[in-house]
Amino acid sequence: MADASAPPLHIGFLLLPRYTLISLSCAISVLRMANRLTERELYHWSLHSEDGGPVASSDGLSLSIDSRVREAADVKLLFVCGGIEVESACGEGLFGLLRGFAKRNIALGAICTGTYALAAAGLLDGRRCAIHWENLASLRETFPRVQVQPSLFVIDRNRYTCSGGVSALDLMLNLVESHHGRKLARDISEQFICERIRTHEDSQRIPLQHYLGASQPRIIDAVALMESNVEEPLGMDDLAAYVGVSRRQLERLFHGRLGCAPSRYYLDLRLKRARLLLLRTDLPVIDVAASCGFSSAPHFSKCYHELFGRSPRQERREAGLAKPPFAPSASKG
Numbered sequence: 001m002a003d004a005s006a007p008p009l010h011i012g013f014l015l016l017p018r019y020t021l022i023s024l025s026c027a028i029s030v031l032r033m034a035n036r037l038t039e040r041e042l043y044h045w046s047l048h049s050e051d052g053g054p055v056a057s058s059d060g061l062s063l064s065i066d067s068r069v070r071e072a073a074d075v076k077l078l079f080v081c082g083g084i085e086v087e088s089a090c091g092e093g094l095f096g097l098l099r100g101f102a103k104r105n106i107a108l109g110a111i112c113t114g115t116y117a118l119a120a121a122g123l124l125d126g127r128r129c130a131i132h133w134e135n136l137a138s139l140r141e142t143f144p145r146v147q148v149q150p151s152l153f154v155i156d157r158n159r160y161t162c163s164g165g166v167s168a169l170d171l172m173l174n175l176v177e178s179h180h181g182r183k184l185a186r187d188i189s190e191q192f193i194c195e196r197i198r199t200h201e202d203s204q205r206i207p208l209q210h211y212l213g214a215s216q217p218r219i220i221d222a223v224a225l226m227e228s229n230v231e232e233p234l235g236m237d238d239l240a241a242y243v244g245v246s247r248r249q250l251e252r253l254f255h256g257r258l259g260c261a262p263s264r265y266y267l268d269l270r271l272k273r274a275r276l277l278l279l280r281t282d283l284p285v286i287d288v289a290a291s292c293g294f295s296s297a298p299h300f301s302k303c304y305h306e307l308f309g310r311s312p313r314q315e316r317r318e319a320g321l322a323k324p325p326f327a328p329s330a331s332k333g
Contacts, residue, residue, distance in 0.1 A: 008044040009179070012075035013111075015049050015065070016089040019081040020112045021057040023168040027079065027111060030172035033188045034180065042180060048072050050094055058083045069097055077107040077160070080114030086135075087116065095121035105158075109171075112164030119143040129161040130154040133204045152202045163204050170198040186320070196279055196319055201308070203272070212257055218243050219253050226266045230273055233293040236263055271307050274300070278315050285312045 011031065013024060031043035049055045052068035072078065078101055082089065098121045102108060110118050115131040116139060118124050125145040130153050140148045153162035153171040162171040169192065177185035177197070189197050208220050221243045225234060239262065240247040254262045274292040277283055283291070289300035289312075301311050308315065 008041045009077070010044045010046070010075045012046050012048055012069070012072045012078045014069045014072075014078060014080050014114075015047060015055040015057075015063070016080065016082045016086060016094075016114065016117065017055055018058045018083040018085055018089065019055065019114075020083040020164055021059050021061060022166065023111045023162070023164050024057075024081050026166050026169040027172050029192070030169060030176060030188055033191050034176050034184060037184065037187050037191070038180075046072060046075070050097070070100075075106060077109060079109040079111050079160070080117045081111045082113035082116060084113070086113035090117050090120055098123060107158040107160065109160030109162075111162055111168050111171075115139065115161045118159070118161070119146050124159060124161075127159050128154045128156045129159065130163045130167075130204075131161065132164040150203045151200055152198055152204055153200060155200065167198075167204075169194070170202070173197045174199065216253065216257055218245055218250070219257055222250060222254075222262060223265070223269075226269055230270055231291055231293055233266060233270065239266075267303065268307060270294075271304055274304065274312070275308065275315065278312055279319055288312065 013027070015024070028045055031045055034042050046066040047063055048067055048069040048071075049065050050069055052065060052071075054062040054065055056062050066072075069078075080098070094117060098108065098117065102123050108118060108123060110116075110129070110131075112132055113135055115124070115129050116135065119129070119139060120143070124143070126147070128147040128149050130149055130151045131139050133150070136148055136150060139146065151163070152167040153160070153174070155171075155174070160171060160175070162168050173185045173189055173194075174197065176188060185197055208223050212219060222239055225239060225242055234242070236250070237247050240250040243250065245253070250262055254260060254265060258265055260268075270292045274288050274294075277288045277291065278285070281288075285300075286297045289297050292300070294300035294303070304310075304312050304315075310318065
């Protein structure tokens with residue numbers, strides 16, 4: 001928790017050409033609301049570009065720039081804000097600037113494809129990070145020393161990365177919670193009409209063909225069948241037969257490309273579906289279990305705890321959703 005008498009934390013945002021405006025807006029809005037709700041300047045922020053000139057977002061809109069990034073001497077955390085065609089927005093001059101901030105022990109972050117700039121500068125080697133799902137495969141291939149995660153956001157020591165879109169909201173809410181407590185983060189979330197604060201355990205919804213590439217149609221077909229048969233799971237022999245391979249071959253494909261057995265992938269898929277139902281509906285736990293293919297509540301609870309480290313009921317309690325304030329009626333589509 002931050003000291004109440006501490007000066008405002010200055011966060012800088014380095015805007016790369018064609019950055020994603022919605023992500024920047026989400027990030028700054030959380031900081032603004034933290035100041036407003038506490039009636040204190042907990043956070044100060046500034047906008048920067050490499051040359052000090054205006055930078056157009058992917059929407060074609062430009063914001064006023066406070067200074068060149070090399071002049072942002074008093075920032076404590078600098079976020080690189082990327083967007084489409086990020087590779088063409090980066091160069092050795094930018095990488096040198098970012099390495100300079102790192103040498104001064106200034107924390108670095110990235111929003112959307114800004115992660116590419118940190119990776120290309122060598123500032124994510126041996127670290128975990130997040131990036132938009134469209135860029136996951138290419139970042140893994142280009143920078144094998146970087147541990148690319150399919151998460152909404154990742155905080156690894158003094159590196160803060162998120163996948164873009166509204167995930168910047170979740171990253172900043174978690175940042176505020178670490179500095180000033182859970183209540184303030186929840187109050188901010190309520191102001192923005194967010195049903196819950198997502199954590200680093202939440203994954204992006206990534207189309208599997210982008211995760212694997214187009215060279216694994218058998219796996220993609222198998223996962224599509226899994227996703228279509230959650231309430232009544234298919235047996236592994238049936239699954240293999242449907243995609244036209246032997247069970248042993250299917251297991252080799254999954255182990256080689258996804259690092260787990262197809263049965264394990266299937267179980268995790270069902271448990272993640274169950275987690276969404278627990279957090280977004282008021283269905284009883286036993287009904288959640290049944291809708292995700294579990295024949296008994298104890299077995300469901302045991303599997304759930306093994307994956308997420310807490311029981312289904314603890315999940316709801318910790319999220320403050322023992323009884324959600326609103327859930328769609330089961331009679332509605």
